[in-house]
Amino acid sequence: MAAHVEASAPGKVILFGEHSVVYGKPAVAAAVALRTSSQLTSPAPDGTPTLTVELPDIGVTRTWPLERLQVFLASDDAGVLADAPLPLASPPRPEPALVDALTASLLEDGDHAAIAAFLYLYIGILRRADGTVPSGKVRAASQLPIGAGLGSSAAFSACLAAAAMRASPQAAAELQWGDETSGEAAPAPATLDAINAWAFCAEVVIHGTPSGIDNTVSTFGAAVRYEAAVSSPVALPSLSLLLVDTRVPRSTKTLVAGVRAKRDTFPDVMDPVLDAMGALADSAVGVLSALAHSPASDDAVSELGELVETNQALLAAIGVSHPALATVMTTAARHGFPAKLTGAGGGGCAIILLPPGCDAAVEDALVAELESMVFYNNEHVKVIRTSIGTPGVTLRLCPTL
Incomplete structure (x- = not known):
């Protein structure tokens, strides 16, 4: 059988x-x-x-x-x-x-x-x-x-x-x-x-x-x-986001090795940044839990956005952002949405957080602007509307x- x-x-x-x-x-x-x-x-x-x-x-x-x-x-x-x-x-x-x-x-x-x-x-x-x-x-x-x-x-x-x-x-x-x-x-x-x-x-x-x-x-x-x-x-609330593929290739192995080399050279500088990333992740767990219990909390939504943007700043500080990613972040911020890279960085993908009840027209305008961008090999940026959890x-x- x-x-x-x-x-x-x-x-x-x-x-x-x-x-x-x-x-x-x-x-x-x-x-x-x-x-x-x-x-x-x-x-x-x-x-x-x-x-x-x-x-x-x-x-x-x-x-x-x-x-x-x-x-x-x-x-x-x-x-x-x-x-x-x-x-x-x-x-x-x-x-x-x-x-x-x-x-x-x-x-x-x-x-x-x-x-x-x-x-x-x-x-x-x-x-x-x-x-x-x-x-x-x-x-x-x-x-x-x-x-x-x-x-x-x-x-x-x-x-x-x-x-x-x-x-x-x-x-x-x-x-x-x-x-x-x-x-x-x-x-x-x-x-x-x-x-x-x-x-x-x-x-x-x-x-x-x-x-x-x-x-x-x-x-x-x-x-x-x-x-x-x-x-x-x-605990995770229902969260929508935009997944933005810059089409820029990158090597996870190379990026991880670059961070390690920088940490080996400047441990007193890098270790506090890495510690801050860990503390930020735990702060996010608390904010996500609050949102799961009260999805309409404007304060929690705002705090989550601040943590997203702070994490991106820390990732840029350790050298794993990219000009294409920076352009995505700037564009998202101009439309009022927090964004960060996800994964190894150096290209690849970014996520843009869509707060509950966000204006559909503003979201559509952001998507259209992003999809008009070309960062690598004449390939347009790809935007996927999706959710997590x-x-x-x-x-x-x-x-x-």
């Missing part, structure tokens, strides 16, 4: 605390109403002994004969995957040597690391006790812009981990999956913990040393306060095809 599982997970925006979270300070992140979806069918629908992954957003389809996967798993390079299926609740963190071996043995030149992450998840979760890997076909597509600091890789990792676990007979029997009789369902909390652990491992394959905040938000949704790998839920991983199971 074939299993067909559909899963989805949201992207994220960091509201407060990007970069300072790397140094153990708290950050606040929220799920954004843009999702990545995956469909997993096993055995393969065409009956062939193959594993196929389709990633239309990056224009990639890859197919492996199962025999090729078995040869890799029998080699000395298989690392922890040689012991797959791996523990559902506590998968081992992938070692760099395993990532390198997956890449060298099973990927093509130029393939995105997401393909290696997919293989880690599929083999690690679905390999049978007799050592064989089931055939299958997986497709993943996203509403999220890729590489813009919105957690696209974490959403990919979380929804694939969820789909693979739901398709696993072992996981289906051992974990709780919620009420699936009425369509999409959110897995039980302990199951979400396991999905999050696997999604983090996939993020390790892709990024090397992720903070864990992206996969946590993609898995659990809503909003979280995150500090030193410990997350806690944050949406659900995390959801699943739909069709036992037969």
Whole structure:
């Protein structure tokens, strides 16, 4: 009997605390109403002994004969995957040597690391006790812009981990999956913990040393306060925002390294700024809680806007803003809206907070002005009207095809 599982997970925006979270300070992140979806069918629908992954957003389809996967798993390079299926609740963190071996043995030149992450998840979760890997076909597509600091890789990792676990007979029997009789369902909390652990491992394959905040938000949704790998839920009102993609490419690794170099050179200057970012994130938790209980509070709305603008000033002070982002901030301020970068900075995306009851005509004028801008490669700025605080991983199971 074939299993067909559909899963989805949201992207994220960091509201407060990007970069300072790397140094153990708290950050606040929220799920954004843009999702990545995956469909997993096993055995393969065409009956062939193959594993196929389709990633239309990056224009990639890859197919492996199962025999090729078995040869890799029998080699000395298989690392922890040689012991797959791996523990559902506590998968081992992938070692760099395993990532390198997956890449060298099973990927093509130029393939995105997401393909290696997919293989880690599929083999690690679905390999049978007799050592064989089931055939299958997986497709993943996203509403999220890729590489813009919105957690696209974490959403990919979380929804694939969820789909693979739901398709696993072992996981289906051992974990709780919620009420699936009425369509999409959110897995039980302990199951979400396991999905999050696997999604983090996939993020390790892709990024090397992720903070864990992206996969946590993609898995659990809503909003979280995150500090030193410990997350806690944050009360969040219904908040709308504009997501502004400047189209300016940037390297998270380079930006993080730049902040570290500046901190190493000027610790007495940088540490107080990073401390201020952490304090600001905790202040924001209090303001968001007040807004959740009293959405019409003008004082709380004003305070939230001040914190947004202050966080942007601190991010600029540590050197991670960009002229394109500065133009977005200035334009938003001229229309009366607070704004900040989200993610690593250096380009990428900004968020503009839309207070409850804001004037639609003013919002439309701001969007039109932003979309007329061009910062890179003749590509116009893209503005997405969205909201935050949406659900995390959801699943739909069709036992037969």
